[in-house]
Amino acid sequence: xxxxxxxxxEPRAGRHAALALAGLALLAGASLFVGAAPLSASAxxxxxxxxxxLMLSRLPRTLACLLTGAAMxxxxxxxxxxxxNRFVEPSTVGSAQGAALGLLAVTLVWPAAGLAAKMLAAxxxxxxxxxxxxxxxxxxxxxxxxxxxxxxxxxxxILGAAATFIAWETDLMQFLEIWLNGEFSGVVQxxxxxxxxxxxxxxxxxxxxxxxxxxxxxxxxxxxxxxxxERVLLLGLLIVAAVTALTVVTVGMIPFVGLxxxxxxxxxxxxxxxxxxxxxALAGAGAVLAADLVGRLVIHPFxxxxxxxxxxxxxxxxxxxxxxxxxxxx
Amino acid sequence: xxxxxxxxHAEGRTPILHDITLSLPKGGVTAILGPNxxxxxxxxxxxxxxxxxxxxxxxxxxxxxxxxxxxxLARKLAILRQDSTVGSRLTVRDLVGFGRFPHHRGxxxxxxxxxxxxxxxxxxxxxxxGRFTEELSGGQRQRALVAMAxxxxxxxxxxDEPLSGLDMYYARMLMRLLRRLAEEHGRTVVVVLxxxxxxxxxxxxxxxxxxxxxxxxxxxxxxxxxxxxSPIFGMEIPVERWHGRPVALHYT
Ligand SMILES: Nc1ncnc2c1ncn2[C@@H]1O[C@H](COP(=O)(O)OP(=O)(O)O)[C@@H](O)[C@H]1O
Ligand SMILES: [Mg+2]
Numbered sequence: 001x002x003x004x005x006x007x008x009x010e011p012r013a014g015r016h017a018a019l020a021l022a023g024l025a026l027l028a029g030a031s032l033f034v035g036a037a038p039l040s041a042s043a044x045x046x047x048x049x050x051x052x053x054l055m056l057s058r059l060p061r062t063l064a065c066l067l068t069g070a071a072m073x074x075x076x077x078x079x080x081x082x083x084x085n086r087f088v089e090p091s092t093v094g095s096a097q098g099a100a101l102g103l104l105a106v107t108l109v110w111p112a113a114g115l116a117a118k119m120l121a122a123x124x125x126x127x128x129x130x131x132x133x134x135x136x137x138x139x140x141x142x143x144x145x146x147x148x149x150x151x152x153x154x155x156x157x158i159l160g161a162a163a164t165f166i167a168w169e170t171d172l173m174q175f176l177e178i179w180l181n182g183e184f185s186g187v188v189q190x191x192x193x194x195x196x197x198x199x200x201x202x203x204x205x206x207x208x209x210x211x212x213x214x215x216x217x218x219x220x221x222x223x224x225x226x227x228x229x230e231r232v233l234l235l236g237l238l239i240v241a242a243v244t245a246l247t248v249v250t251v252g253m254i255p256f257v258g259l260x261x262x263x264x265x266x267x268x269x270x271x272x273x274x275x276x277x278x279x280x281a282l283a284g285a286g287a288v289l290a291a292d293l294v295g296r297l298v299i300h301p302f303x304x305x306x307x308x309x310x311x312x313x314x315x316x317x318x319x320x321x322x323x324x325x326x327x328x329x330x
Numbered sequence: 331x332x333x334x335x336x337x338x339h340a341e342g343r344t345p346i347l348h349d350i351t352l353s354l355p356k357g358g359v360t361a362i363l364g365p366n367x368x369x370x371x372x373x374x375x376x377x378x379x380x381x382x383x384x385x386x387x388x389x390x391x392x393x394x395x396x397x398x399x400x401x402x403l404a405r406k407l408a409i410l411r412q413d414s415t416v417g418s419r420l421t422v423r424d425l426v427g428f429g430r431f432p433h434h435r436g437x438x439x440x441x442x443x444x445x446x447x448x449x450x451x452x453x454x455x456x457x458x459x460g461r462f463t464e465e466l467s468g469g470q471r472q473r474a475l476v477a478m479a480x481x482x483x484x485x486x487x488x489x490d491e492p493l494s495g496l497d498m499y500y501a502r503m504l505m506r507l508l509r510r511l512a513e514e515h516g517r518t519v520v521v522v523l524x525x526x527x528x529x530x531x532x533x534x535x536x537x538x539x540x541x542x543x544x545x546x547x548x549x550x551x552x553x554x555x556x557x558x559x560s561p562i563f564g565m566e567i568p569v570e571r572w573h574g575r576p577v578a579l580h581y582t
Binding site for chain 2: 084207209210211213214216217218220221223224225226227228266270271272
């Protein structure tokens with residue numbers, strides 16, 4: 001046994017998880033009572049109108065924020081392990097843009113397509129966009145870690161430009177805008193439930209946690225430990241693509257969540273995914289809910305999209321991470 | 331027993347290994363020697379199925395690596411690569427713990443935890459167990475990586491220059507530990523060494539590579555001689571006897 005005074009990652013992670021849970025509960029409580037229309041606890045008890053608003057709008061909106069945030073943060077974490085680089089996430093390297101292209105395609109080719117067909121098209125296109133990015137990463141020199149996010153940004157921009165061109169030509173710009181810059185004001189009962197599916201992929205990511213940690217050590221180390229490296233990459237890709245597609249189809253991407261949240265958590269908890277993933281999920285959920293709350297409050301009674309709020313903060317943290325190279329290495 | 335038959339390998343058009351046929355007996359320590367670029371690391375990578383075989387075959391106790399599932403091989407052989415780095419922020423305990431992955435596949439039991447604690451103790455890593463690997467010195471990290479390969483508890487252990495970065499104390503400790511693994515536990519250790527005196531002191535067999543070919547092979551007691559070692563390294567290597575043991579005096 002090591003002496004008790006030495007810092008170990010495990011108890012720290014436990015304490016952080018308890019704190020994060022408490023903070024999350026507070027935020028969720030606030031989220032239920034903040035909005036364009038006033039709603040107080042006493043009103044809630046007094047009349048049925050308040051309870052209706054809670055169940056139809058506020059609760060769905062709060063849940064959508066939590067689910068989106070957790071899922072996006074997990075997708076970012078998984079992608080960082082697959083790319084072995086901290087500076088990537090689905091909305092900067094082509095996964096989100098791929099999903100948007102897929103959605104555009106199915107909307108144009110088959111306007112009557114149902115949700116399942118849209119999901120499938122978005123997932124497949126996102127998978128292709130992400131796989132192409134990872135194929136690019138393999139050719140980059142490992143000694144230049146900043147080339148990876150740069151290549152990703154360029155690739156994401158190319159796909160994004162293609163999507164913009166198509167959307168412009170076909171009068172779908174307003175949809176594309178929402179797909180890539182999500183917001184929660186339109187979320188009501190019946191319009192967000194599909195986001196619960198992200199829970200399946202979060203659970204899958206947790207089950208595969210050790211494999212992702214080992215994959216993060218590199219191909220040779222992984223093969224030496226008997227891991228089927230390519231299979232683990234593919235499973236990770238599926239998780240990232242599915243979560244991205246689910247988010248794009250329902251509320252739209254919240255850029256930088258997948259980048260900032262895992263980075264901040266990994267600084268403290270380290271890169272053992274089994275320990276980091278629950279914290280990443282909690283922090284992601286809290287971050288998106290907080291962004292949405294801020295968006296509801298700053299120009300009350302109007303709203304700023306959560307993606308815009310998070311984009312401002314997230315971009316700043318992203319630059320800070322790169323400049324200070326906090327937690328260098330993978 | 332490790333049987334390597336007609337192994338050849340090229341990177342692009344550059345041939346690196348030429349028709350290597352070797353058979354290493356089960357149990358004991360085999361030292362692989364040879365100048366820089368001789369192909370030692372390439373040979374070990376192929377033996378550990380880290381690179382696809384282009385020509386020839388490799389088998390452990392009749393288990394052909396091309397025909398055996400990689401999960402199974404991970405319980406048969408472990409490798410420490412020469413350029414091992416830890417790009418991730420993992421604690422020493424977690425890193426060493428992943429050496430047990432081939433046995434528990436993601437669900438460590440009490441036996442796995444006990445093995446990890448034992449290895450941490452054996453390599454003097456217990457006081458560092460809660461630290462992140464990036465907060466260690468190069469030699470300490472190397473020890474953690476060796477412990478990770480060691481805890482995999484495989485019949486065959488392949489180590490590519492495990493002494494690099496270790497101070498004299500830990501270099502000798504590791505060589506003695508490898509010797510004990512072979513003698514007391516019947517393990518087979520294949521270790522690439524640069525300091526040939528460690529081979530003289532601890533190896534049963536020596537295999538020397540030069541330009542991608544086996545230039546020398548045999549029991550250490552037999553082949554550790556000036557006339558046989560000098561041509562391989564292209565320099566004069568006097569070998570004297572000191573208290574009955576061969577010692578190379580190649581420093582001056
Ligand atoms: N990826 C590669 N591409 C081209 N040549 C390589 C590659 N890896 C190794 N080599 C060459 O193969 C030869 C053997 O390398 P290596 O097995 O690392 O030698 P050693 O470990 O004995 O020093 C060297 O000449 C080296 O330059
Ligand atoms: Mg080498």
